[in-house]
Amino acid sequence: MQRRRAPLAVLTTVVVTAATLTASTTAQAATTTFTPTADTYVDNAATGTNYGTSGQLGIDNSSTKRTFLKFSVSGLTESVSSAKLRIHTDDVADAQSPNGGTFRSMSNVSWTETGVTWNNQPAIDGATLGSLGAVVRNAWYEVDVTSYVTGNGTFSIGVTSSNSDGADYDSRESGSTTAPQLVITSGTTPPPGDPVFVGAGDIADSGSGDTATAALLDNIQGTVWTTGDNVYPDGTASQFNTYYEPTWGRHKARTRPSPGNHDYHTSGATGYYNYFGAQAGPSGRGYYSYDLGNWHIVSLNSNISMSAGSAQEQWLRQDLAANTKPCTAAYWHHPLFTSGANHAPSTATRPLFQALYDANADVVLFGHNHHYERFAPQNPSGGLDTARGIRTFVAGMGGAGAYSFGTIKPNSEARNTGTRGVLKLTLHSNSFDWQFVPEAGKTYTDSGTTNCH
Amino acid sequence: MNSRLLITLTAAVLLGGVAVGYTALSGATSEDAAQSVPTGAGPRLMVLSNGKLSTVSRQNPAGSREITEQRCDRVYSAAGTISCLRPVGALKAGELAVLDNQLKELRTVPLTGFPNRTRVSASGRMVAWTLFVDGHSYAANGFSTSTGILDTRTGTLVQSLEEFAVEGMPQRPVDTNYWGVTFTADDNRFYATMSTGGHRYLIEGDFAARRLKPLTDQDNVECPSLSPDGTRIAYKAAVNGDPQQGWRVSVLDLATKQITPLAETRSVDDQPAWVDDKTVAYGIQRDDGLNDVWAVPADGTGTPAILVPEASSPAPIS
Numbered sequence: 001m002q003r004r005r006a007p008l009a010v011l012t013t014v015v016v017t018a019a020t021l022t023a024s025t026t027a028q029a030a031t032t033t034f035t036p037t038a039d040t041y042v043d044n045a046a047t048g049t050n051y052g053t054s055g056q057l058g059i060d061n062s063s064t065k066r067t068f069l070k071f072s073v074s075g076l077t078e079s080v081s082s083a084k085l086r087i088h089t090d091d092v093a094d095a096q097s098p099n100g101g102t103f104r105s106m107s108n109v110s111w112t113e114t115g116v117t118w119n120n121q122p123a124i125d126g127a128t129l130g131s132l133g134a135v136v137r138n139a140w141y142e143v144d145v146t147s148y149v150t151g152n153g154t155f156s157i158g159v160t161s162s163n164s165d166g167a168d169y170d171s172r173e174s175g176s177t178t179a180p181q182l183v184i185t186s187g188t189t190p191p192p193g194d195p196v197f198v199g200a201g202d203i204a205d206s207g208s209g210d211t212a213t214a215a216l217l218d219n220i221q222g223t224v225w226t227t228g229d230n231v232y233p234d235g236t237a238s239q240f241n242t243y244y245e246p247t248w249g250r251h252k253a254r255t256r257p258s259p260g261n262h263d264y265h266t267s268g269a270t271g272y273y274n275y276f277g278a279q280a281g282p283s284g285r286g287y288y289s290y291d292l293g294n295w296h297i298v299s300l301n302s303n304i305s306m307s308a309g310s311a312q313e314q315w316l317r318q319d320l321a322a323n324t325k326p327c328t329a330a331y332w333h334h335p336l337f338t339s340g341a342n343h344a345p346s347t348a349t350r351p352l353f354q355a356l357y358d359a360n361a362d363v364v365l366f367g368h369n370h371h372y373e374r375f376a377p378q379n380p381s382g383g384l385d386t387a388r389g390i391r392t393f394v395a396g397m398g399g400a401g402a403y404s405f406g407t408i409k410p411n412s413e414a415r416n417t418g419t420r421g422v423l424k425l426t427l428h429s430n431s432f433d434w435q436f437v438p439e440a441g442k443t444y445t446d447s448g449t450t451n452c453h
Numbered sequence: 454m455n456s457r458l459l460i461t462l463t464a465a466v467l468l469g470g471v472a473v474g475y476t477a478l479s480g481a482t483s484e485d486a487a488q489s490v491p492t493g494a495g496p497r498l499m500v501l502s503n504g505k506l507s508t509v510s511r512q513n514p515a516g517s518r519e520i521t522e523q524r525c526d527r528v529y530s531a532a533g534t535i536s537c538l539r540p541v542g543a544l545k546a547g548e549l550a551v552l553d554n555q556l557k558e559l560r561t562v563p564l565t566g567f568p569n570r571t572r573v574s575a576s577g578r579m580v581a582w583t584l585f586v587d588g589h590s591y592a593a594n595g596f597s598t599s600t601g602i603l604d605t606r607t608g609t610l611v612q613s614l615e616e617f618a619v620e621g622m623p624q625r626p627v628d629t630n631y632w633g634v635t636f637t638a639d640d641n642r643f644y645a646t647m648s649t650g651g652h653r654y655l656i657e658g659d660f661a662a663r664r665l666k667p668l669t670d671q672d673n674v675e676c677p678s679l680s681p682d683g684t685r686i687a688y689k690a691a692v693n694g695d696p697q698q699g700w701r702v703s704v705l706d707l708a709t710k711q712i713t714p715l716a717e718t719r720s721v722d723d724q725p726a727w728v729d730d731k732t733v734a735y736g737i738q739r740d741d742g743l744n745d746v747w748a749v750p751a752d753g754t755g756t757p758a759i760l761v762p763e764a765s766s767p768a769p770i771s
Binding site: 046048049050051052053054112113114115117119120339341342344371373404405406407408412414415416417418419444 | 504540585740763764
């Protein structure tokens with residue numbers, strides 16, 4: 001059997017070389033290689049054990065071992081023309097197998113490398129991306145995942161085997177020369193011109209964070225949104241003039257704000273309403289809507305009643321019923337979904353989220369916790385919902401001092417604390433791109449695309 | 454077959470039976486995994502793996518780990534008593550759950566707030582916790598805490614240390630906050646932090662007498678943690694006395710009052726835990742919200758190293 005397997009390994013090497021050559025000789029194409037942000041396996045012979053720090057990834061049918069890989073793809077500025085998963089068999093006895101496994105996409109991209117066990121493993125529930133036949137030890141293999149990895153974002157791949165003679169691959173902990181790779185070739189620039197919708201929450205105070213994020217806005221066109229706590233500590237007229245006006249105030253004419261609890265430290269948030277005037281909707285009410293391109297946008301007020309039947313909730317349902325745009329976004333201050341250690345999820349906001357979910361809305365933006373967090377599309381109860389769920393972001397990185405995270409909540413897909421920045425959405429006719437734009441001198445970024453319902 | 458061999462074989466079979474029972478208890482099935490603390494050869498460390506109660510081998514703490522389905526936002530354990538601060542659920546408020554090492558629930562106490570610290574006395578009898586709470590009007594620009602103690606033997610529950618008298622303060626200032634309890638070996642005296650007027654004092658408490666004594670010569674001591682031999686306190690010290698500048702993990706010798714900053718120079722916002730009399734462990738959060746448990750020698754020498762990757766809330770267990 002060893003003699004028959006050897007040519008397969010050689011063939012694999014040839015294929016990879018050819019792909020590399022193609023990429024490097026095509027003028028427009030760029031090749032980017034990503035290593036996993038997490039990889040591990042589970043074993044039903046040890047159902048409560050996690051192998052996240054192991055250098056190996058196992059697949060087997062007796063005992064049953066399954067492998068999970070996760071990649072964060074970011075920084076792509078052009079569309080993906082091909083995406084290949086490359087995986088290397090371990091250089092140990094018995095790493096080889098008659099069956100290299102079946103590779104499938106997964107909807108769950110929020111599992112953690114040191115948290116997954118057989119007992120709590122995420123479902124391998126997506127389309128089959130490819131299968132490998134016999135694999136030998138110490139060799140590279142490749143699976144075409146272009147149908148799944150179509151742009152920036154977070155991607156999970158599950159690997160199973162139907163053979164009781166399992167295969168062992170190298171994990172990211174094995175080192176850079178044998179770690180799994182996602183090799184992406186991209187080319188052809190998408191058409192520009194769709195509306196840009198950029199902003200953050202928790203913005204202006206006596207520190208310098210607001211200056212850093214306002215400087216980002218200087219170079220980004222489009223409509224500016226805020227998710228509350230526009231100025232600290234108390235939302236007074238004087239604080240708006242002292243802290244907000246010299247920074248984000250430069251972009252006031254294109255800003256559509258929402259109020260936060262600190263804006264309401266001034267009774268009735270009069271400082272906020274007087275400063276923003278008609279930009280903040282009807283004075284004293286704090287909720288309003290407008291359209292951008294193919295999108296309907298709703299700014300809401302989480303500092304007043306949001307209960308089912310409240311004036312705000314009734315207005316929202318009527319506003320959404322009258323909407324004719326195919327895509328809908330909303331934003332307010334207090335997050336329904338957050339892993340922040342300072343402010344727990346605000347369940348009082350759920351009736352607003354329910355109304356948006358009932359109307360097939362696509363994205364909701366929050367603030368309040370001073371950091372960045374992206375959640376998968378969820379239903380109002382926080383369940384993963386790839387059909388109708390609403391993608392949410394906590395974008396409280398607008399300038400105020402950073403907060404830490406507590407236990408990471410289910411469906412949290414990306415997080416950062418300590419980098420101030422703005423979240424830039426590009427509103428396409430039937431989808432949106434998101435991009436975290438960091439303050440000068442910082443490197444964190446996060447980007448991706450979600451289709452409208 | 455002679456009788457001596459028969460006895461040996463019988464003993465072997467009996468031992469085998471014990472081993473099988475032990476394995477089943479250690480969480481071999483899905484249900485068992487949620488119902489017992491996984492054990493193994495040698496001493497272990499209890500940690501949280503993103504909010505799930507877990508254990509790792511103390512000999513190889515970065516190796517594979519056993520993960521239960523018990524959710525806690527903070528955990529500590531000693532002498533078979535586990536204190537688990539359970540998170541707020543969809544339909545349920547948060548609570549303290551006192552568990553035995555089979556994860557059997559012995560007592561629950563409903564709590565309101567965000568879990569922050571918890572400790573169990575070395576004997577397993579006394580349990581303490583600290584939560585962040587909202588809604589105290591004087592805390593509009595700061596934060597507010599709630600710290601309680603449960604005597605698991607008598608059932609005596611002190612919901613808040615604010616119930617206790619403070620020596621030298623007939624009128625307790627309204628801005629007083631307490632956090633970070635650590636117990637002494639007598640299961641009565643304890644240490645904690647009292648904050649008032651911008652200072653954070655070490656206090657010594659007497660549970661039976663319901664009395665707190667500020668040790669005002671020890672300012673700037675937060676989240677004390679008493680060493681197993683009872684001679685030293687590991688704690689976090691605000692840099693230049695200003696929490697905005699972060700915290701240096703330090704050790705105070707109770708007899709000599711000498712303070713030793715440890716070799717960890719990054720800011721540590723945690724109640725340290727003693728792995729043994731020579732080693733202090735603590736969590737540090739990464740930018741992406743995951744935590745690692747680090748350890749550093751308790752005498753100021755050496756360099757910090759990751760003890761358990763992607764984990765928080767360490768507690769040595771036997």
